[in-house]
Amino acid sequence: MMLAVNFSPFPELETNRLLLRQPMLTDAQDFFILRSNTLVMQYVNRPIAKTVEDAENLINKIADIINTNEGINWCITLKDNPKKVMGNIGIWQLKKEDYRGEIGYMLHPDFWRKGIMQEAVEAVINFGFNQMQLHSLEAKINPSNSASAMLLEKNNFIKEAHFKEDCFWEGEFSDTVVYSLLKK
Ligand SMILES: CC(C)(COP(=O)(O)OP(=O)(O)OC[C@H]1O[C@@H](n2cnc3c(N)ncnc32)[C@H](O)[C@@H]1OP(=O)(O)O)[C@@H](O)C(=O)NCCC(=O)NCCS
Known part of the structure; x- marks a missing residue:
């Protein structure tokens, strides 16, 4: 037995304020604003x-991953302004044999600290466990990323590992902290 997922038709998610929808090529300008922000x-x-x-190119890569059911990624928009992409969130690096996936997210600083990612994360965790039928979710963060660590802890993720200098990026080695959450 192995996890079977099918992201077609694309599963839009709604929360109080948000519409999580499929990334489209017409979002390229907003993706650029997000992905170029230091x-x-x-x-x-x-x-x-x-x-x-x-x-x-990134949006095309995301589309490939969704079309081949290797992972899923949503644009984070406001229900009353669904064209404007504030950020994105996804479940990727699926390990179907283990019913496990990795959650990742980012939001433009213009929208930080308004509870937006909290709303998005809750919806995506719920989708991952109850629609996709995952057994566990993991998140990998840089130990200095306290905003992300606090967000994960607020959502009951448990810190399970701290790998020392396991990552080499742009000439520097950095640590990785692994969080995980089991389906209740
Ligand atoms: C991490 C991030 C997604 C948080 O998004 P956000 O919408 O501002 O978060 P929310 O307003 O929904 O906050 C939810 C919880 O996250 C935590 N949090 C968010 N920002 C925080 C900060 N600057 N410092 C400490 N905790 C923070 C808090 O626990 C908060 O709950 P609280 O408001 O009850 O204290 C955002 O800072 C971001 O996009 N950072 C850059 C990209 C990134 O690092 N992504 C993760 C890679 S692993």
């Missing part, structure tokens, strides 16, 4: 977007 990218070991084309 505050957003500070603890994200991914290349900073230099052009809107970089953002388009």
